[in-house]
Amino acid sequence: MSAAPTPPSEEDLPTPAIKNRRWIPRLVWVVPIAAAVIGISLLIRNWENAGPRITITFLSGEGVQVGKTLVKYRDVTVGRVSAVGLSDDHQTVLVSADLSKSAETLLKADTQFWIVRPRIGVGSVSGLDTLLSGVYIGMKAGAATLGEHQFIGLENPPALSHGPHGRELQLHAARAGSLAIGAPVYFRQFQVGRVIDENLLSDGSTRVTVFVDAPYNGFVKPVTRFWNASGIDVRLGADGLKVQTESLAAVLAGGVAFDDGPTEVVPAAVGMQADFTLYKSETEAMAPPDGDPHYVRMHFAQALRGLDVGAPVEFVGVNIGSVVAVDLGYERQDKSFPVIVTAKVYPHRMGQAYAVLAAQGHTESNETLAAFVGTLVNRGLRAQPRSASLLTGKLYIALDFIPASPRAAFDASSVPLELPTVNGTFQQLEAGVGRLVKKVNDLPLEQIAADLHTDLTDLHETLSALHTRVLPNAEDTLSALHRTLDSADRTLDVESPLQRGLAETLSESRSTLQAVRELADYLDRHPDALLRGRRPQKVPERPAAASSEAKP
Amino acid sequence: MTALKRSFDLGLVLCRTCGLAVSRASLGMDLSCPRCRGRVAHRTPLSTEMTLAWLIAGIVFYIPANLLPVMHTSGLLGDADSTILGGILEFWHSGDWDIALLIFVASVAVPFTKFIAIGLLLLTVRKNSRWQQHQRTVLYRIVEFIGYWSMLDVIVVALTSALMQFQVLGTAEPRPGIAFFCAVVVATMLSALSFDPRLIWDQRV
Numbered sequence: 001m002s003a004a005p006t007p008p009s010e011e012d013l014p015t016p017a018i019k020n021r022r023w024i025p026r027l028v029w030v031v032p033i034a035a036a037v038i039g040i041s042l043l044i045r046n047w048e049n050a051g052p053r054i055t056i057t058f059l060s061g062e063g064v065q066v067g068k069t070l071v072k073y074r075d076v077t078v079g080r081v082s083a084v085g086l087s088d089d090h091q092t093v094l095v096s097a098d099l100s101k102s103a104e105t106l107l108k109a110d111t112q113f114w115i116v117r118p119r120i121g122v123g124s125v126s127g128l129d130t131l132l133s134g135v136y137i138g139m140k141a142g143a144a145t146l147g148e149h150q151f152i153g154l155e156n157p158p159a160l161s162h163g164p165h166g167r168e169l170q171l172h173a174a175r176a177g178s179l180a181i182g183a184p185v186y187f188r189q190f191q192v193g194r195v196i197d198e199n200l201l202s203d204g205s206t207r208v209t210v211f212v213d214a215p216y217n218g219f220v221k222p223v224t225r226f227w228n229a230s231g232i233d234v235r236l237g238a239d240g241l242k243v244q245t246e247s248l249a250a251v252l253a254g255g256v257a258f259d260d261g262p263t264e265v266v267p268a269a270v271g272m273q274a275d276f277t278l279y280k281s282e283t284e285a286m287a288p289p290d291g292d293p294h295y296v297r298m299h300f301a302q303a304l305r306g307l308d309v310g311a312p313v314e315f316v317g318v319n320i321g322s323v324v325a326v327d328l329g330y331e332r333q334d335k336s337f338p339v340i341v342t343a344k345v346y347p348h349r350m351g352q353a354y355a356v357l358a359a360q361g362h363t364e365s366n367e368t369l370a371a372f373v374g375t376l377v378n379r380g381l382r383a384q385p386r387s388a389s390l391l392t393g394k395l396y397i398a399l400d401f402i403p404a405s406p407r408a409a410f411d412a413s414s415v416p417l418e419l420p421t422v423n424g425t426f427q428q429l430e431a432g433v434g435r436l437v438k439k440v441n442d443l444p445l446e447q448i449a450a451d452l453h454t455d456l457t458d459l460h461e462t463l464s465a466l467h468t469r470v471l472p473n474a475e476d477t478l479s480a481l482h483r484t485l486d487s488a489d490r491t492l493d494v495e496s497p498l499q500r501g502l503a504e505t506l507s508e509s510r511s512t513l514q515a516v517r518e519l520a521d522y523l524d525r526h527p528d529a530l531l532r533g534r535r536p537q538k539v540p541e542r543p544a545a546a547s548s549e550a551k552p
Numbered sequence: 553m554t555a556l557k558r559s560f561d562l563g564l565v566l567c568r569t570c571g572l573a574v575s576r577a578s579l580g581m582d583l584s585c586p587r588c589r590g591r592v593a594h595r596t597p598l599s600t601e602m603t604l605a606w607l608i609a610g611i612v613f614y615i616p617a618n619l620l621p622v623m624h625t626s627g628l629l630g631d632a633d634s635t636i637l638g639g640i641l642e643f644w645h646s647g648d649w650d651i652a653l654l655i656f657v658a659s660v661a662v663p664f665t666k667f668i669a670i671g672l673l674l675l676t677v678r679k680n681s682r683w684q685q686h687q688r689t690v691l692y693r694i695v696e697f698i699g700y701w702s703m704l705d706v707i708v709v710a711l712t713s714a715l716m717q718f719q720v721l722g723t724a725e726p727r728p729g730i731a732f733f734c735a736v737v738v739a740t741m742l743s744a745l746s747f748d749p750r751l752i753w754d755q756r757v
Contacts, residue, residue, distance in 0.1 A: 014574050014586045026598065028605040028746075031739065035612035042616050068632070 051079065051099040056113045056137065058153040061093035063135035064115065071097045071113075073139040078103035081137070095153070097137065107149065110142030114154040158196070165214035166193065169226075171256065173278035176206040177228045178254040185210050186229060186257040192216035195256060208278055210256055221260065226278050227285035229257040240389055262286060293321065293344035294369070295416035298383040298397070299329065300339045302423050307385060307395040313343045315399040321345035323397060341383075342416065343397060370412040376401075377410040377420060385424035395424070558753075560594055567592045599748035600674055606743030607670050613735040614663060620729035623709050625722065633727060636660070636705065658704035659733065666702075666740045669695045670747065677751045685752050692749045699741040706734050 061084050063069070071079035079099035087094050099107070116138045118131050130136065140158055176198055185193035193216065197209035212220055234243050256278065279285035304326065313321040325342040347354050347363060357363055362372040373381070380401045388396045399419070408420030491498060523529060559566060564573045565583070569590030574583070583592040621633035634642070636659050643652035669691050676683060709730045716724040 014572065026601070028598075028602045032605050032608035032612060035609040035735070035739070039612050039616055042620075 049101045051101040052104050052107060052149055053082065053096060053098050054079075054107065054149045054151060056095045056097065056151045056153045057087065057092045058095060058115060059092060059155055061095060062115070063117065063130075064093075064095055064137070065134065068134065069095075069136055071099060071103075071137045071139055072116075073103065073106060073141065078106070078139065095137070103139075104147075106139065106141040107147055108142035109144040109146040109148045111148070111151065112140040112142065112154055112158055113151050114138050114157045116157065119157075167212050167214075167217035167220060168196070168274065169210050169212065169220065170275045171208040171210060171226050171278035172275065173206050173208065173228070173280075175280075176208055176278075177280075179208060179228065179256065180254055183254045183256065185212060186255055187212075187216060187219050188259060190216075192219070195254075208256070219260075220258065223261045224258050224276065225261040225285035226256055226258040226276050227282050228278060228280055229255040229282075236392065240392065257282065259286075287349075290346035291348035293346055294366075295324070295342060295344050296383075296419050297416045298341045298343070298419045298421050300341060300383075300385060300421050300423075301336065302339070302385070304339045304341070304385055304395060304424075306387070306393045307339075307341065307397070311394065311396050312388075313345060313397045313399065315345075315350065316401075317398075318350065320347070320349040320399075341397065366415075367412070370417055373417060373419075374410045374412045377408060380405055381419070382408070382422045383419045384422050387425070565592055565594050595750055595754075596746070596748035599746055599751060600677055602746035603670060603743050604674055606739045606746055607667065607674070610663070610736050610739035610743060611667055613732045613739060614667075617729055617732035617736050620732060621727040622705070622729035622733060623712065624725045624727050625716070626724075635729060636733065655705065655708075658701055662698050662702045663736055663740060666695055666699065666744070670740070670743055673747060673752070677754075680754070688752050689749055692744070692747065692752070695744045699737070699744055702737040702740070703734075706730060706737070 058064075064081055064084050066081055066084055069081040070077045071081070079097045081095055082098045083094075083096040085094050085096075086092070114137070115135050116130055117135050118128050137153075138157055179195055179198065181195055181198060183195040184191045185195065193210055193212035195208055196211045199207045199209070201207055210226075234241070236242075258276075259282075307323065307326055309323055309326060311323045312319045313323060321344050323341055323343045325340075327340040327342070329338045329340040330336075331338055347357075347369070350357070354363070357372070362368050380403045381399060382402045382405050384398045384400060384402065385395045386398045388394045402422055405420075405422050410420060411418060490496065493499065522534075526535070529535070559573075563575060565575070566573055567585035567588060567590050570585060570588040572585055572587045572592075574585065574592055584590065585592045618636055621635050622639075624633050626632070636655070640652050640656050640660070643649070643655065673688060673692060673695075676688060709726050712724045713726050716722055
């Protein structure tokens with residue numbers, strides 16, 4: 001090889017083999033084409049999946065963050081907030097959210113949105129997860145058909161966000177009591193639903209919306225009665241102390257209970273009615289329908305302390321109404337102050353009696369009813385305040401037949417009806433006690449006391465005479481008796497001379513008798529001794545021994 | 553420079569595998585080395601075409617790589633899908649500007665630079681330009697060098713997904729975007745690889 005590089009002749013060099021595969025590198029174009037296809041398919045899919053963009057109006061956008069705050073339906077994310085801005089008048093916050101395609105069908109005209117924040121109520125705690133994750137927008141699908149992309153957000157979450165199966169009912173009451181949204185609904189002490197809404201209607205009454213979960217909604221029938229099981233129902237009435245509660249939770253949060261009403265008053269089937277009356281208590285709810293009240297007025301010529309508004313009115317022991325007003329009147333003629341009691345009376349509460357009266361046509365109109373009351377008054381119907389309980393001192397009004405009552409005037413045309421009255425039993429008792437006291441008062445107590453005093457003085461004098469004259473003599477007599485006994489005692493003593501003499505005499509007589517027995521014995525064995533005298537041998541020994549024995 | 557001769561001028565073609573010099577007689581054909589059966593070519597065949605194809609693929613993949621989320625994190629503080637740009641902004645806003653810058657350079661600046669650089673090289677070669685031949689060669693080397701640094705993002709996602717598996721407390725999962733990003737990196741690297749830098753010098757000065 002020379003220093004300068006010279007191209008070698010082509011013959012010197014090996015010739016490369018020819019391979020015809022020029023098409024292979026061109027396969028590389030598959031890559032960008034594939035990339036483009038993938039990209040376009042992604043775009044198409046994305047475009048297909050792109051859901052609607054909705055705008056929700058809230059009063060406050062507290063905690064809502066663009067790109068982070070989610071829209072959730074049944075706790076499943078269906079969208080994300082894409083923009084937060086103010087409305088043109090700066091009064092509201094406009095929250096825009098991109099929803100997924102699947103959520104499109106949820107967007108109805110009455111679909112509801114609200115911001116979920118942690119909420120702590122008496123009955124429940126909700127939204128605690130938002131403490132960490134931040135707020136999210138809750139969603140409740142509506143039922144209307146119209147699609148809508150502009151919504152007004154709720155400031156408070158609806159009580160039922162997930163539309164469970166069950167039945168919504170409207171309860172009407174003058175007062176809602178201590179009910180709160182979320183308060184439980186009980187059926188025979190089982191919780192079967194909850195209060196979802198409360199409204200104050202324009203007429204001042206309240207409408208409580210409750211939701212009864214399936215399958216318990218079947219228990220709600222046309223005859224069902226609802227009552228307020230709120231808190232502890234403590235009543236100190238004429239019937240004494242009454243405490244009633246449905247459950248401990250109901251004590252705290254209030255509640256509604258329902259049950260079948262009295263079955264004998266089943267009204268005609270009204271289908272699936274959704275409006276019910278909310279009674280104040282179970283007893284009130286379960287009472288048969290009262291019908292329209294009739295008002296009566298009574299004048300009592302006595303103080304009626306203990307007669308409250310609401311006190312029962314009893315007809316022959318049956319509660320047929322209650323006192324609605326206790327007022328003080330003035331009678332010009334005798335310048336007295338009668339107590340005017342107005343009561344409402346439900347003739348329906350008379351039960352079977354009412355049915356009989358209705359059958360006889362006495363209840364057709366107010367006039368016939370008043371006329372019938374007039375006949376009752378003629379038979380002795382009187383109103384009388386009576387003490388319901390000695391413990392509480394409460395009074396009730398008894399409508400009773402008092403046969404001995406004096407005839408009373410009755411005006412059947414007065415409105416309200418005026419019922420004649422008699423004074424209460426307690427007052428009669430009071431009068432009796434008064435009479436007794438008067439009799440006691442009338443006794444000549446002073447005279448009696450003076451007589452008694454004289455007698456007592458005489459007695460005293462007698463006693464003092466006894467003391468000064470009789471007693472000393474008695475003392476002398478006693479001391480003489482004592483001396484006599486004393487001498488007798490001394491006479492009878494063991495050491496007395498009489499006693500000693502007696503003992504010696506006895507001892508001597510015994511010795512004498514001994515000697516007589518020995519003589520007899522000797523004579524028995526020696527009859528001849530009488531004739532011959534005593535034989536001298538050994539006989540004298542024995543009496544000596546015997547006498548020495550008896551001596552000591 | 554005029555005096556310098558290229559192998560082509562000498563009628564030679566070198567086998568790039570075994571170094572055998574072969575005749576350039578059959579230029580333009582797809583040749584193989586008679587000794588080692590390796591490919592013998594005066595210039596990489598269809599170099600510009602393949603470079604262009606990979607470049608287009610890279611650019612196409614780059615769109616979904618940025619639009620689609622690359623990572624999904626979920627934990628006590630909620631779920632979040634993060635895209636590359638979103639992540640950069642998040643880091644920037646939270647004060648970690650250095651990390652933001654690093655990710656920006658690795659996943660936005662580098663791929664972009666590569667697209668522009670390779671595009672420029674292709675354009676000048678196609679136009680048989682004699683402009684800045686030295687600098688263009690340097691540019692090519694830079695493109696080759698920085699190519700794999702773009703894999704930083706992919707590695708970040710892979711590591712995070714592997715390490716952050718605390719169930720309730722927090723989990724991270726890759727999302728399709730990272731696959732596209734990976735495809736971008738691979739496509740641009742292949743594009744740079746397909747480019748035959750000798751083409752820069754084919755036009756005599």
